[in-house]
Amino acid sequence: MKDHRADESALPLIGIYEISKILGGTLDLEKALHEVLNVLSAYLNMRHGAVVLKDEAGTPSLAAVTGMSLQLARSGALKYPLAAAGKVIATGIPMVAPDIRDEPLLAEMMADGDALEDESISFLCVPVKTTDKPFGALSVERAWTGAARYVFEHDLRFLTMVATLIGQTVSLHQKVADDRDTLMTDAARLQKRMEDVRPALPVRGLEDVVGSSEAMARVFAHVQQAAPTKATILLRGESGTGKELVARAVHILSSRAQKPFVKVNCAALSESVLESELFGHDKGAFTGAVAERKGRFELAHGGTLFLDEIGEISAAFQAKLLRVLQEGEFERVGGSRTIKVDVRLVAATNRDLESAVADGSFRADLYYRLNVVPIVLPPLRERSGDIPLLAMYFLKQFNEENGRDLVFSRNALEALQRCYFPGNVRELENCVYRTATMTRGEVIDEMDLSCRNDTCLSSTLWHKRNPQSPPPPARPAAPIPVPAGPLAPPPNAAGAADATGASERDQLIQAMERCGWVQAKAARLLGLTPRQVGYALKKHNIELRQM
The missing domain is CATH 1.10.8.60 (Helicase, Ruva Protein; domain 3)
Structure with a gap:
C-alpha cells in the first residue's frame, strides 16, 4: 500500500527543486518570482503569496503577487500589509501570525473576507537577503481549520530556504544590470573618445584612415605634404596596413581629385594580361581581341593610377613600365600608335625592394623612378x-x-x-x-x-x-x-636589453615559473590559449615541473 505520508514529506524537496529550476532558467525576474509563488501555491497549499523588494528609494514595494496582475495589485486592488513586510525587512526577523485577526498590522487584510466560516487565515513572512541586510520579504497566507492550532515550524523553515534562493537570484540580476550599465557607460565613453579624436584628423581625404598614434601622425603629415605635388609615391608596409586607403587619400588631396582614380593589383594578373590591362590593346591584337580596348593608363589620364603589389611584376614587364614612367607614352598591345598620357603614379609593395635590387630581381632604375617619395605604413x-x-x-x-x-x-x-x-x-x-x-x-x-x-x-x-x-x-x-604584450617578459625581468634578447623558449619558461607551472595561468599571462601554451611546451621540449 502506498505511503501517503511519505509523498507529503517529499513535497518540500520537490518544491525546492522546481523553484531552483525557475530561478535559474530565465533572465525575466518578475516572471520568475511570479512562477515561484505559483509553485508555493500548487505544492504547499499556500495562497496569496507575495514578494516585496525595496525600490531605488529604499521603500518596500510589491515585486510579485499571485491571484492578480502586479499592476492591479500595486494600484490598490490587493489589500497587502506593506507595513508588516517592512517590519520584517527592517528587523530581519520572520513574522508568523497564526490568525490575522489577532495581529494589528494585518488588519487591512481582513477587508478581503475570503475565509470560510470555520477557517482561520495565517500570515507567514520571512526576510529576503544574502549576506547583507535584508532587502525584501517573502510572504504567504495559509488557511487552517479546527480547534487545534497549526504548527508553522516546517513552513517557516521551508520559506526561509526559498527566500534565500530568491535573494541570491535578485542579487545576481542586480549585479548583471550594474555590470551592463558599466559596460554601456564605458562603451559610450570610448565611442565619444573616438569621435573626439577623429575631428583632429584631416577632414578631407583621410576620413577612412583611422589612427591617433605617433606613427600614423607621421603618415598623415607625409601624405598631406606630398599629395599636392606631382611626385611619384611609393607606399611601403606589410599586407593589410591600408595602403589602398592612403593611395586614395593622396588622390583626393591632390589637384587631380576630380579626375579618375584607377587601381590595379599587379600580383593578381599574369604578365600578358597585365600588359593588356595597363596599356590596352587594338582590335585583332590576339585571339579574343574583337574590339579596341583602352588600358588603365588611358583611363587614368589626368588622374591617379594606383599600382598595388608593384614588387611582383616580372623583369620583362619592368622594362616596359619604366619607359612609360620616363617618357609618359606607350603603344597598345598589337598597335603602333604612340599614346601620351598625364598620370600621377602611386605604387605600393610589401616586399623588400632594396634586397630585390641587390639580388637582381628588380631593376634599380625602376626602383629609383618609383621611390621618389616613400611613405611607410606601420x-x-x-x-x-x-x-x-x-x-x-x-x-x-x-x-x-x-x-x-x-x-x-x-x-x-x-x-x-x-x-x-x-x-x-x-x-x-x-x-x-x-x-x-x-x-x-x-x-x-x-x-x-x-x-x-x-x-x-x-x-x-x-x-x-x-x-x-x-x-x-x-x-x-x-x-x-x-x-604587456603576448610574450613580454615578467615585470621583474633584468632589463629591456635582456628581454628583447631572450628566446621564445626562455620567455615561455619564465612565464611558467612565474605561474607555478600552471598552464592556464601562463596562458592568461602570455595572452594565449592553454592549447597554444601546451603546443609551445611540446615544440620546445619543455617538461612540466611539479610544484
Whole structure:
C-alpha cells in the first residue's frame, strides 16, 4: 500500500527543486518570482503569496503577487500589509501570525473576507537577503481549520530556504544590470573618445584612415605634404596596413581629385594580361581581341593610377613600365600608335625592394623612378594604441550595414589591444565583423572574441612567418591600460636589453615559473590559449615541473 505520508514529506524537496529550476532558467525576474509563488501555491497549499523588494528609494514595494496582475495589485486592488513586510525587512526577523485577526498590522487584510466560516487565515513572512541586510520579504497566507492550532515550524523553515534562493537570484540580476550599465557607460565613453579624436584628423581625404598614434601622425603629415605635388609615391608596409586607403587619400588631396582614380593589383594578373590591362590593346591584337580596348593608363589620364603589389611584376614587364614612367607614352598591345598620357603614379609593395635590387630581381632604375617619395605604413603591432579606435570604427560600419547597435565592453577592447594581428588592419576588421556576427547580445565582451574561443589564427600565422622569434609586445594606449604584450617578459625581468634578447623558449619558461607551472595561468599571462601554451611546451621540449 502506498505511503501517503511519505509523498507529503517529499513535497518540500520537490518544491525546492522546481523553484531552483525557475530561478535559474530565465533572465525575466518578475516572471520568475511570479512562477515561484505559483509553485508555493500548487505544492504547499499556500495562497496569496507575495514578494516585496525595496525600490531605488529604499521603500518596500510589491515585486510579485499571485491571484492578480502586479499592476492591479500595486494600484490598490490587493489589500497587502506593506507595513508588516517592512517590519520584517527592517528587523530581519520572520513574522508568523497564526490568525490575522489577532495581529494589528494585518488588519487591512481582513477587508478581503475570503475565509470560510470555520477557517482561520495565517500570515507567514520571512526576510529576503544574502549576506547583507535584508532587502525584501517573502510572504504567504495559509488557511487552517479546527480547534487545534497549526504548527508553522516546517513552513517557516521551508520559506526561509526559498527566500534565500530568491535573494541570491535578485542579487545576481542586480549585479548583471550594474555590470551592463558599466559596460554601456564605458562603451559610450570610448565611442565619444573616438569621435573626439577623429575631428583632429584631416577632414578631407583621410576620413577612412583611422589612427591617433605617433606613427600614423607621421603618415598623415607625409601624405598631406606630398599629395599636392606631382611626385611619384611609393607606399611601403606589410599586407593589410591600408595602403589602398592612403593611395586614395593622396588622390583626393591632390589637384587631380576630380579626375579618375584607377587601381590595379599587379600580383593578381599574369604578365600578358597585365600588359593588356595597363596599356590596352587594338582590335585583332590576339585571339579574343574583337574590339579596341583602352588600358588603365588611358583611363587614368589626368588622374591617379594606383599600382598595388608593384614588387611582383616580372623583369620583362619592368622594362616596359619604366619607359612609360620616363617618357609618359606607350603603344597598345598589337598597335603602333604612340599614346601620351598625364598620370600621377602611386605604387605600393610589401616586399623588400632594396634586397630585390641587390639580388637582381628588380631593376634599380625602376626602383629609383618609383621611390621618389616613400611613405611607410606601420604594422598594427607598432601602433596598438589605435586598435580600440579601429575596432569601434569597424563595428560602427558593421552596425550600419546590418541594422544593429552593438558596442564593445572595455575588457573586449583591452583584449584586442593585446593582440599583435599579423594580418594588420585587414585582420582586425575581419575579427570585428566575425565577432559581431556571432554575438547575440548588445555588448561584445572579451569572451565573445575568437582568441577567447580558441579560433584565432594570429598566433599560428606569426609562428609560421617567424618560427624563431616571438611576437613583439604590444604597447598599451594611455586611455586603456593593459598588461604587456603576448610574450613580454615578467615585470621583474633584468632589463629591456635582456628581454628583447631572450628566446621564445626562455620567455615561455619564465612565464611558467612565474605561474607555478600552471598552464592556464601562463596562458592568461602570455595572452594565449592553454592549447597554444601546451603546443609551445611540446615544440620546445619543455617538461612540466611539479610544484
